[in-house]
Amino acid sequence: MINFCDNLTLSMQKTMIFKSAILLLLFLCCISGISFAGPYSISAHGNSAYGVVVDLLNTPPNKYSRGNCGHCHSNKHSGDMNYKFNDFINSQADIFCYRCHQSPVNSSQVSMHYQYSYSRMAGGDTKINCPDNIKDAFQFIDVAGNSQINCGSVNGSSHFLKNISTFIQNKWDFGSKNINPCLGCHNVHKAQRASYPIGDKGTSPLSLPSSHNQGWDLWGDDITERMNIYTTNYQAPYASNSKTFEPNADGTFNGSNMPDYITFCLDCHKKNYDTQMVSAQRNNFTNNFAGNFIRNPDWDISPHGKTDGVMNDNIKRKAPYTTDKNYVLSCMDCHEAHGSPNGLLIRKTVNGESTVDFTDWTSRESWLSLCRRCHVIDNEHNKNGGQCSSCHSHEINSERTF
Amino acid sequence: MWLMREMDVLRCLHVNIRCGKYIMNDLNRGNVNIAYFLIAFLFFFIIGIGLNTRQLGASVPQMPCSACHVMHKAEDDYRLTLSDRKALLNNTCIGCHTGTNNGGDTPYVFSSIEPIYNLTGTEANTNTLAGGNFYWVKQSGGDSMGHNVADLQNPDENLLTPPGFDGGRPAADGTIPGNGTWPVGQSVSCAGTYGCHGKHDSTFETTAIKGSHHQGGNGAIIAPGTEPAGGYRMLVGIAGYEDPDWEFRPTSSKHNQYKGADGTGGSDDSTISYLCAECHWDYHIDIAPWIHHPSDYDMGNTAIDSEYREYGGVSNAYEIVTPVGSNVVSAVKSNVTFNDDTIVTCISCHRAHGTPYAKSFRWDYMGGIGDGCTNCHTSK
Structure with a gap:
């Protein structure tokens, strides 16, 4: 009788449980499960075809799939590769991202490709072979931020990673310490491999630092984030020696296939932050021309920006800048992002020619190697005046130089 | 906690009363004397309280003692080790908890055939x-x-x-x-x-x-x-x-x-x-x-x-x-x-x-x- 009682109760309960289970399972199907798709899966690191795959972690007994979190994030205390979550930056010579983004020979990434400069990648100049990877691009300065020999240059320049880390500290929810400086420009979970946006939704490796606490989306991938939106007066420079244009070495010249680098760079390099940015390497290179603080340009009032120089100098400019109008340049038309054998991150290749040798601030020839890429400057022009910066700067009134 | 337990007790009582109703119907159909029914009802009512109260604090389903224990060493056909024979148990942790889960009263943590885990x-x-x-x-x-x-x-x-x-x-x-x-x-x-x-x-x-x-x-x-x-x-x-x-x-x-x-x-x-x-x-x-x-x-x-x-x-x-x-x-x-x-x-x-x-x-x-x-x- 006891069994009868219990069985009867159990039977009723099972009926109720069964009915409830059906409803719950339907509900479960709607709300539960694993999320598989997301921006990471289409990022350069998460892509299943060419994403991150560290050789040590893809060799038995480890079988981490390509793109797996474990290639960068350890789930062990000391890490599968003996680095930890906070080992983002030790010095200019050793940061977390270099583990893969270095010479393909030494890279932890399986089949790492070369990572050339913007002069080669966008400028199309295949003669530029050094630096050929991200780590080397940052080695034009030493751990203290002073120039050091690299790629045959003793006056090269790189973004000083320690300063970037310090600058973004406590800004935009980046945190207060141990900030990976690469995050200043790249959202590593969204950054995409190709940097040549085509179409309404292209690809981009960039993210605005100020968007870090606002979704931290890509910058330059959307059609509204390109140079032709920043200004209708953009003219892309020539790519290599052909009559095609950067960045794709094709016929597009209005910047509609190029991220809006002005907005991107000025996110940090705007004059509000002048006193928060110091650069010993720049000050050394310019012989203390403008002090330790970087004076960030105001592109609205720069003749290379949105203000017309009113010099009627169209006949003194080279193609493709020969129309009589105010051309607005992109930062990347003249500067590298990571590092350059030249001072002040000046590119080796500008407007299709890799003849820029900007390694001496006081040398007229050094300046001419750069400025003559776009301007017709005869030998008589201020021939005793020294460097071009004596008269010209980012801004008309020379308040903000370089 | 106390209140929840009391509510559980009341819920159990209710179940047993409902059981009693079913029993009463059966008994009536059999024309059994009402006195026998009352005795039976009270018996199961009391036993029900006892069992369900014990259940509140138990992690094992209602089983006979012999399901887990042996009474004499001579019955020790299970050939337990000395350590496992503590508390006169007839099996080890794994021994009892090996099986295939089907929603029953014993949680199986080891299965001799591959369990269904899906993703x-x-x-x-x-x-x-x-x-x-x-x-x-x-x-x-x-x-x-x-x-x-x-x-x-x-x-x-x-x-x-x-x-x-x-x-x-x-x-x-x-x-x-x-x-x-x-x-x-x-x-x-x-x-x-x-x-x-x-x-x-x-x-x-x-x-x-x-x-x-x-x-x-x-x-x-x-x-x-x-x-x-x-x-x-x-x-x-x-x-x-x-x-x-x-x-x-x-x-x-x-x-x-x-x-x-x-x-x-x-x-x-x-x-x-x-x-x-x-x-x-x-x-x-x-x-x-x-x-x-x-x-x-x-x-x-x-x-x-x-x-x-x-x-x-x-x-x-x-x-x-x-x-x-x-x-x-x-x-x-x-x-x-x-x-x-x-x-x-x-x-x-x-x-x-x-x-x-x-x-x-x-x-x-x-x-x-x-x-x-x-x-x-x-x-x-």
Whole structure:
């Protein structure tokens, strides 16, 4: 009788449980499960075809799939590769991202490709072979931020990673310490491999630092984030020696296939932050021309920006800048992002020619190697005046130089 | 707690009264004297109270004593070892808990044939429980797929001591795994000195969990005390809400509710993560900068518009694939509010016994690009 009682109760309960289970399972199907798709899966690191795959972690007994979190994030205390979550930056010579983004020979990434400069990648100049990877691009300065020999240059320049880390500290929810400086420009979970946006939704490796606490989306991938939106007066420079244009070495010249680098760079390099940015390497290179603080340009009032120089100098400019109008340049038309054998991150290749040798601030020839890429400057022009910066700067009134 | 138990008692009484009605109908049909019925009714009424009251504090279904115990050594056909014969038991932990789960009264943690785990062990056709199953870790090359308990297989070939073991993390009763020292090559056991369940000062597994099968609580374990019987799943000092069928095919509204404590840095010894930390302490740090994934950290600490606030989708439903802990465990939570109820725990990603996946992950972490990680890291 006891069994009868219990069985009867159990039977009723099972009926109720069964009915409830059906409803719950339907509900479960709607709300539960694993999320598989997301921006990471289409990022350069998460892509299943060419994403991150560290050789040590893809060799038995480890079988981490390509793109797996474990290639960068350890789930062990000391890490599968003996680095930890906070080992983002030790010095200019050793940061977390270099583990893969270095010479393909030494890279932890399986089949790492070369990572050339913007002069080669966008400028199309295949003669530029050094630096050929991200780590080397940052080695034009030493751990203290002073120039050091690299790629045959003793006056090269790189973004000083320690300063970037310090600058973004406590800004935009980046945190207060141990900030990976690469995050200043790249959202590593969204950054995409190709940097040549085509179409309404292209690809981009960039993210605005100020968007870090606002979704931290890509910058330059959307059609509204390109140079032709920043200004209708953009003219892309020539790519290599052909009559095609950067960045794709094709016929597009209005910047509609190029991220809006002005907005991107000025996110940090705007004059509000002048006193928060110091650069010993720049000050050394310019012989203390403008002090330790970087004076960030105001592109609205720069003749290379949105203000017309009113010099009627169209006949003194080279193609493709020969129309009589105010051309607005992109930062990347003249500067590298990571590092350059030249001072002040000046590119080796500008407007299709890799003849820029900007390694001496006081040398007229050094300046001419750069400025003559776009301007017709005869030998008589201020021939005793020294460097071009004596008269010209980012801004008309020379308040903000370089 | 007292009130809940009383309500359960009343519910049981109601069931027995309903049983009595069925009995009465049967008896009437048989024209049996009403006096016999009253005697029978009172008998079952009293017995019912007794049985159901005992059930409230029991972790075992109603079984005859002989299901677990032998009375005389002469009956010892089971050929137990001396240690296992403690309490006259006729089998070991694994021995009793080997089988295929079907939603019944005995939780099976080891199956001799491969259990159905599907992708995450939570799908409708699965037959594993909250801790997973030891089946996979027992297979050749399966060392990393679970805890290598001594009753099932040899020690882990690579992990000769528990990773992160520091020997100074006592349970609530003051006992420390290994008594503070873990011999190289020592296997983990289900309970006892080198085990998870019960007291750590007992060499014998059975004495380590003494009393808990008979007196253990269920439902909300809010004040676990220092005895195995008072702890969540016989884990000394650990709080939590016990799902009555050990998460057999769980849903967002029917599951264990794990205890977490935000930002305590491991000082709260009642959390499920602390249980893990007793052996794996060096994983248990929640203070930034993190040198590993945090545990006992509430995702409610993040910005209101952060990616973590999308845990569980628009409705912030409890994700059974990636369970989060809560500070309050008096009831199961179907949705989370990011107010001390979205606490990352060790078992948000791992299962304690074993899974088909490396590191005893709940999902195939190595085989994809993270997959289950995106349940919290939603913008990825």
